[in-house]
Amino acid sequence: MARTATMLRRSALLPAAALVAAMVGGGLASPAQAAAPTANATAVSTTGVTVYGAGFGHGRGLSQYGAKAAAKKGLTGAKIAGFYYPGAALTSKGNPALRIRLSAIDGGNFTFSPVTGTTVSGIVATAATGKKVTLPAQPGWHVARSGANYVVQKKVGNRWTTAYTLAAPVTFSGPKTLKLTYNKAKTDCRGGGTVTFDGSLTATTSDNAPRYVAKMPIDTYLRGVVASEMPSSWPAAALQAQTLAARTYATAKISASRYYDVIDTQQNQCWDGAVSETAATNAAITATAGKVLTVGGKVISAEFSSDSGGFTATGGVSYLPTKADPYSLASGSPAINWVKVVTPAQLAAIDGPAGLLKVTAVKVTKRSSGGRWGGRADSFDLTGTVAGGKTTTVSITGTTFRVKLGLKSTYLGFRK
Template sequence: MFRPLPSLVLGLPAALLAGLAGPPAVIAAREPEMRVLLQRADQVTLRADAARPLRVRGGGLERLALQRLEVRLVDGRLLLDFQPQGDPSEPLQRRELSASTRLSLETDDPRGIWLAQRRYGGVLHLTVHDRQIQVVNQLGIEAYLASVVGSEMPQDWPMAALRAQAVAARTYALRQRGKAGGFDVKATVASQVYRGLESATPRTEEAVDSTRSLVMVHGGKLINAVFHSSSGGATEASGEVWRSQLPYLVSVPDHDQESPVHRWQARFDAMQLRRAFGEIGGARSFQVLATSSTGRVRLLRVQGPAGSLNLSGRELRQRLGLKSTMVEFAWLDGEPEDRQAPGRNDGTRWVGLLRDPDGEGGDDALVPPPPLPASMVQPQPVLEVRGRGFGHGVGMSQWGARALAERGADFRQILQHYYRGVQIRPFRPSDDPAVALAPALEPAWRG
């Protein structure tokens, strides 16, 4: 039996929770389709899975049934090498096309189309964009989500967590429709991970089907349903990470203690630090200038042999490849120490700096550690970064969702914990102007 946590139900009226428990309504609109950017490359190879061929539209290939197609961009032209269905020993045929040609491939085979090491359903569109071949997968949102849920979460996690992931991913995807030219979302963590047909399993399909068409809205609009792997104990308010503070993306307690990245460490030697901070010759000390309410680094100063550098927490994470910005610093081998600046109580931390007792600033004078004689062998200190969590920390924590599900929370309670004050209801055409009403004979997209 689920025992509500105080933080889970805080501020949620009983009437609202009761209203969310009702059956979903029928939505009289066609199921939206997603356009997912899979790849940008100079060369693309696609092939049929087995006996059922690829069908191509565009480039004058409409009458051909293909087993394999290679597309290259050479000197501003598309070169196509293809193998018609039949004898695999037959040599490849070639055709040259204008770079403005749009190719669309599909198959009747439920095993989909191979692209690199993955298989995809729906239609694959090939166009030239920024002097590269762009591959976009167009498919219904529910089929897309079955793969996203399996790509973002282990399929053997509790069903309530998988359902919460399905609703969050559906909301996020629908909100992105039409925002980018030629595609809606990317197949990577830049949007949400989508790995094609292999990641769709009976359990992820159940999670998607049982929440069919459900989305989260706030003030009548789809929310920005961002999520991350693990928060390290508390999620972050959106305004601490991005420019705007959204009313539903506030900091809440998280329960991700079982996450393998709840606590982590990373070490960097002198050479790695020189690569990360090349413009200042490496790093000798780190001064944290500002943190968020949850302890994530917002601004810090890196002191190197050739100067100093002010970085945001996000920039620091990118330079060092850190899992999150909820970090502290220490030097190994006992050389520099992590000390609070003398005379300060504003939370500023100084790493690798020592007081100068003879300096004019008295107790507040801080200088780098004195150099050792050149004749002595000087051990190179190693920076150890001690962190918590994985990701930006905003919105739903996936490991936290798992923990809540294991305590008995259903997917609605999980979502209401991480996205405060939202309404969970079936998607409406008015939520997204890009979704057209279905022709009268088309089946409804049912919630």
């Protein structure tokens, strides 16, 4: 979907589909309820400080709630994309293959599970040496790394017993649809212990650890992305704009310099396989088939976030400018204004156990991107005391402040 932070990285930020419930119950206020932040600095009282802000996410590129409102006003998906990525052209790039790193089983193992019926059949395992093995029909096949190889095991009694040892990397293909049961559940995006998709799977090694990569055409990948990033009940034009952003973002990530192109989490975009597919989002993929956004013939990094707060943030390139976003303001987003009380203990924890023991003042030292209150807070000074009682000022990034305190965005300030 993507978050640059000291702790958090994702171009696509928090997906609207996953966040609506969290935002409604997460200390948010309606526009009428929220007081505007009027100060860049505040003393910390015994109860802490009250932070006021707007929007959800980094604010660069497409605002998902803004896209919803723009669609309701009659804009097409292409027009919505044009508003949020000015100067970008719609270009046909076909349907290239994409490699998706399965984060839940980094360093782990998995089992091939039946998609239908009671057995797994038709899978061909191809080793790095070129050796091919057709796996006989079984209730399941377990795959795990063993040194420089992968072992493919079948269940004998209550135990997995090795049937084949193959040199890594090993690619599994054959059936149109594969279903994997992870040895540990995925905790990001929709989560869960299984994934089903149309494509192939490669078991490889990186950093001396097992890694697993699904491969499929990019529009097949998008079937597991779009509804995880935007509610499928939203207008068709909004879903098409989201699809254009997601396809463009993923296409720009294709690189021969590493063993995968994208990760299946918020670090890039949420991908959850077939469980995410809906008729509405699949229709949006079909309606925009092969189309990506380019500038000067180059596919752009089409970042997006949940809600710009009424003013987009600059991405440092022409197609990610800072500009007023009236669509987000009109969207009815529950995050258009929010407020959160931050305790003294939470502020002190930002600097870690070896740093400030007590924070007495907070100050925004740099803002950018325009909009209300001088723009987004890029950096802060925390003033307080360390062990021995010495007064010290610590500088941190706006993103660190946001992530450590669980705030919705860096588009924020304090009330005098």
